[in-house]
Amino acid sequence: MSTINKHGLLIIREIEPLLPGNVSNIKDRIVSGIYRQAEDISAQAVRTESSYQASLETKLDGILTSRWLGFPIMLFLLTLVLWITITGANYPSQLLASGLFWIEKQLLNLFVTSGAPSWLTGVLILGMYRSLAWVVSVMLPPMAIFFPLFTLLEDLGYLPRVAFNMDNLFRRAGAHGKQCLTMCMGFGCNAAGVTSCRIIDSPRERLIAILTNTFSICNGRFPTLISLATIFMGTLVARAFSSTLATLAVVAIIMMGILTTLLVSYLLSRTLLQGVPSFFVLELPPFRKPQLGQILIRSLLDRTLFVLWRAVVIAAPAGALTWILANSFVADTSIFALIAGWLDPLGQLMGMDGIILIAFLLGLPANEIFLPILIMGYLSAGSMLELDSLNALRTLLLDHGWTWITALCVMLFSLLHFPCGTTLYTIFKETRSARWTIMAALIPLALGILVTLIVNQGARIINCFSAGFSG
Amino acid sequence: MVIPNSLSLIDIPVGDSARVVNILTIGANRRRLLDLGLVPGSRVEVIRRSPAGNPTAYLIKGTLIALRNEDARQILVDTN
Amino acid sequence: MIKTASLPVHGQEATKNFVIALAGNPNVGKSTVFNRLTGLKQHTGNWPGKTVTRAEGTFFHRNRHYTLVDLPGTYSLHASSTDEQVARDFICFARPDLTLVVCDATCLERNLNLVLQILEITDRVVLCVNLMDEAKRKGFRVDIDMLTHKLGIPVVGTAARSGRGLSRLKNVLDDMVAGKIVTTPQQVVYDPELETSINEIAKRLTPYLPDWINSRWAALRLLERDYSVLDHITDNKNKNYSPRILKKEVALCLQ
Ligand SMILES: Nc1nc2c(ncn2[C@@H]2O[C@H](COP(=O)(O)OP(=O)(O)OP(=O)(O)O)[C@@H](O)[C@H]2O)c(=O)[nH]1
Ligand SMILES: [Mg+2]
Numbered sequence: 001m002s003t004i005n006k007h008g009l010l011i012i013r014e015i016e017p018l019l020p021g022n023v024s025n026i027k028d029r030i031v032s033g034i035y036r037q038a039e040d041i042s043a044q045a046v047r048t049e050s051s052y053q054a055s056l057e058t059k060l061d062g063i064l065t066s067r068w069l070g071f072p073i074m075l076f077l078l079t080l081v082l083w084i085t086i087t088g089a090n091y092p093s094q095l096l097a098s099g100l101f102w103i104e105k106q107l108l109n110l111f112v113t114s115g116a117p118s119w120l121t122g123v124l125i126l127g128m129y130r131s132l133a134w135v136v137s138v139m140l141p142p143m144a145i146f147f148p149l150f151t152l153l154e155d156l157g158y159l160p161r162v163a164f165n166m167d168n169l170f171r172r173a174g175a176h177g178k179q180c181l182t183m184c185m186g187f188g189c190n191a192a193g194v195t196s197c198r199i200i201d202s203p204r205e206r207l208i209a210i211l212t213n214t215f216s217i218c219n220g221r222f223p224t225l226i227s228l229a230t231i232f233m234g235t236l237v238a239r240a241f242s243s244t245l246a247t248l249a250v251v252a253i254i255m256m257g258i259l260t261t262l263l264v265s266y267l268l269s270r271t272l273l274q275g276v277p278s279f280f281v282l283e284l285p286p287f288r289k290p291q292l293g294q295i296l297i298r299s300l301l302d303r304t305l306f307v308l309w310r311a312v313v314i315a316a317p318a319g320a321l322t323w324i325l326a327n328s329f330v331a332d333t334s335i336f337a338l339i340a341g342w343l344d345p346l347g348q349l350m351g352m353d354g355i356i357l358i359a360f361l362l363g364l365p366a367n368e369i370f371l372p373i374l375i376m377g378y379l380s381a382g383s384m385l386e387l388d389s390l391n392a393l394r395t396l397l398l399d400h401g402w403t404w405i406t407a408l409c410v411m412l413f414s415l416l417h418f419p420c421g422t423t424l425y426t427i428f429k430e431t432r433s434a435r436w437t438i439m440a441a442l443i444p445l446a447l448g449i450l451v452t453l454i455v456n457q458g459a460r461i462i463n464c465f466s467a468g469f470s471g
Numbered sequence: 472m473v474i475p476n477s478l479s480l481i482d483i484p485v486g487d488s489a490r491v492v493n494i495l496t497i498g499a500n501r502r503r504l505l506d507l508g509l510v511p512g513s514r515v516e517v518i519r520r521s522p523a524g525n526p527t528a529y530l531i532k533g534t535l536i537a538l539r540n541e542d543a544r545q546i547l548v549d550t551n
Numbered sequence: 552m553i554k555t556a557s558l559p560v561h562g563q564e565a566t567k568n569f570v571i572a573l574a575g576n577p578n579v580g581k582s583t584v585f586n587r588l589t590g591l592k593q594h595t596g597n598w599p600g601k602t603v604t605r606a607e608g609t610f611f612h613r614n615r616h617y618t619l620v621d622l623p624g625t626y627s628l629h630a631s632s633t634d635e636q637v638a639r640d641f642i643c644f645a646r647p648d649l650t651l652v653v654c655d656a657t658c659l660e661r662n663l664n665l666v667l668q669i670l671e672i673t674d675r676v677v678l679c680v681n682l683m684d685e686a687k688r689k690g691f692r693v694d695i696d697m698l699t700h701k702l703g704i705p706v707v708g709t710a711a712r713s714g715r716g717l718s719r720l721k722n723v724l725d726d727m728v729a730g731k732i733v734t735t736p737q738q739v740v741y742d743p744e745l746e747t748s749i750n751e752i753a754k755r756l757t758p759y760l761p762d763w764i765n766s767r768w769a770a771l772r773l774l775e776r777d778y779s780v781l782d783h784i785t786d787n788k789n790k791n792y793s794p795r796i797l798k799k800e801v802a803l804c805l806q
Contacts, residue, residue, distance in 0.1 A: 026774050027501070027502060027505070028501075028510075029742060029745055030741065030745070030771060031506065033739050033742065034739050035513070035660075037737070037739045041737075042663055044694075044697055046691055046694070047691070047692045047694065048692075049690050062717055065519060068522075070521070071522060151596075154598070157597040160598045160599070164521050164526065164537050165521055167521060167539070168521060168523035168524075168526070169523075177537075177539075178600070181600065195603060198623075199603060201632045269663055277539075279542060280526065280538070281503060281507065281537070282536070282537040283536055283599045284535040285535075285599065291712065302592055475650050481620075486735075502629050506627035506663070508660070529575045532660050534658050
């Protein structure tokens with residue numbers, strides 16, 4: 001009322017007696033009046049010429065949302081998309097890596113022969129160029145495959161069907177069914193996912209969707225998961241099945257993310273964000289034939305290159321910074337090693353180590369640079385000088401004491417830690433609240449520490465037992 | 472005034488259609504339902520239920536729209 | 552734009568930037584139309600709610616500059632959600648030079664609900680009946696001439712994805728801003744009792760309303776107890792009321 005000015009108040013006083021008493025009745029009559037007219041006009045302007053047989057579309061819709069097949073199909077499509085991504089990205093990634101690291105060698109040669117100072121060579125080549133090369137070769141192929149596939153499903157009209165299937169779970173969690181759509185957007189990029197939460201009207205449910213969006217694995221984290229899954233899970237079985245097993249590992253992590261979303265939504269809606277589920281309306285648009293050419297161009301040019309560019313812009317300085325940290329010494333120990341040393345006890349408890357935690361921390365600006373920083377951290381610890389393939393990466397990680405437990409904990413912590421800087425900034429913009437922004441970082445972080453602790457200690461106990469039995 | 476023992480939208484089996492008689496929802500949500508075309512007198516066809524039986528998809532003025540069952544319960548209909 | 556001496560400049564016309572609001576139901580192809588007209592690459596997707604942020608783009612046609620504003624999709628303008636409020640406030644209070652309403656040819660009735668509401672606010676409206684290809688495939692024939700006649704505004708049929716009808720749409724937009732088209736928008740006729748109240752209230756409101764607010768529309772909002780329209784009310788005799796003084800007086804009134 002405070003916004004109404006004096007004349008407004010006068011008018012209200014003058015007009016109030018003229019207003020009929022039953023407001024809801026008036027609103028109904030207004031809407032009915034408009035619809036009557038709309039019906040009248042459309043009856044005259046639209047002619048049904050041939051009776052349209054929507055049978056195929058209806059059947060497809062019936063199958064995609066059917067009682068028995070709805071959920072299996074969702075799971076199957078998710079697995080299929082990831083399998084194509086992982087299998088398809090494998091070879092181009094190797095190719096890119098060998099190409100880019102061949103260039104690195106040439107650049108190194110050039111720098112050495114031209115007599116450049118070694119710190120300059122270090123910062124530019126071993127810092128900046130190397131992390132760029134890793135970001136490009138690890139990220140580009142999976143994204144160039146994942147984005148078009150995802151856009152294909154989006155253009156077809158499949159996403160609202162997923163929301164339709166999943167709504168019951170979200171309803172029970174006290175959340176909004178459209179949260180599912182915002183999660184789908186989060187698979188591309190969490191910042192975009194957080195913005196898309198605007199489709200949820202109820203402030204309470206929108207906040208729940210915003211706070212849990214980070215549990216959708218974004219494209220900055222997919223490549224890390226894919227690489228680690230390929231290296232550690234993939235090698236547990238014969239080569240022919242390795243990408244299948246890697247896919248299943250990634251699918252399992254995604255499923256865990258979805259479960260976490262539901263669980264955290266449930267807890268939030270019963271504690272900090274109490275309230276009854278609000279009104280839910282979801283339009284299910286007709287299936288549309290996707291425009292393949294358009295999808296390919298748009299998702300490659302706009303999304304892939306955009307995300308890659310962002311990664312590159314952040315990776316280059318981060319790489320340089322990491323190199324400097326790793327090569328500045330305080331009494332014989334590099335600053336990097338010093339910090340790693342502090343963090344190591346915590347890291348060990350969580351099944352990881354200090355360098356891994358640093359990589360997560362320095363990865364705050366963008367999750368994409370986690371892997372390059374990790375590699376640089378290990379390389380500066382001096383075990384090997386060249387690293388030009390996933391195989392070499394595997395050796396490097398094994399050399400630093402990694403086991404499948406380490407890989408599992410890293411994958412879990414990648415799912416459950418603070419959202420990246422861009423996402424946090426977006427959360428702040430959307431909620432206009434520092435408190436909720438901090439919560440958005442603390443909730444997943446606390447969960448991540450808890451889960452990795454439990455998994456690590458549990459795995460150790462199992463290891464002890466099995467060692468005891470065999471010994 | 473509510474007609475006793477009248478049907479609500481969730482009582483209509485999948486595949487059948489009904490005519491909206493009254494909406495019991497109040498406030499902004501009532502407005503939302505009206506805006507979707509659920510005005511008294513308009514026809515609604517029940518198309519399908521989601522795997523868990525809730526929500527349900529209805530064909531309302533040419534568009535497929537999903538409503539949760541507790542919201543649909545507030546929409547009174549008759550079947551002729 | 553670079554102006555040279557040899558270029559004839561027709562007063563303000565040539566430099567004026569015409570603002571066009573792009574409104575419509577969710578998922579009818581607003582962003583696709585937007586991309587086609589401006590050459591930009593707003594994301595589109597086959598689900599309602601793809602666009603949540605307001606996008607702006609410009610284009611140049613027949614010597615005129617246009618700024619196109621892609622609004623979030625809404626079913627109505629009753630301000631029951633933030634999106635609807637944003638769309639309504641833009642169309643009503645930001646006073647675009649034109650409002651381009653995009654609608655879905657396959658379910659015209661639902662879309663006309665929004666069109667008729669917009670016509671209550673402004674008469675500077677062009678209707679774009681999109682998805683004509685889909686309607687055809689589904690066996691509907693939409694009579695564009697009949698719609699033009701019934702609604703009293705220019706109507707253009709398009710298939711934005713393939714670009715069909717868009718050059719005609721641009722020409723119609725241009726004719727509108729050039730004043731070559733006079734619209735006679737169809738007004739909704741409510742039940743007699745409601746009509747009496749609307750007319751009575753509108754009559755009393757008129758002296759207070761700025762001339763760009765439709766008094767019939769304002770009366771309807773008051774009838775449903777939506778008082779936000781009163782924020783824009785001025786005393787006709789003293790149009791430049793300073794907000795500071797206003798606030799003081801309001802405080803006095805509320806005491
Ligand atoms: N067949 C056909 N499809 C179209 C046409 N115009 C748009 N589409 C498709 O319709 C879907 C929705 O288009 P958008 O432009 O995203 O719709 P919007 O109105 O901006 O949607 P919101 O932002 O969600 O309100 C997309 O999949 C488009 O490719 C058309 O003329 N014909
Ligand atoms: Mg859009």
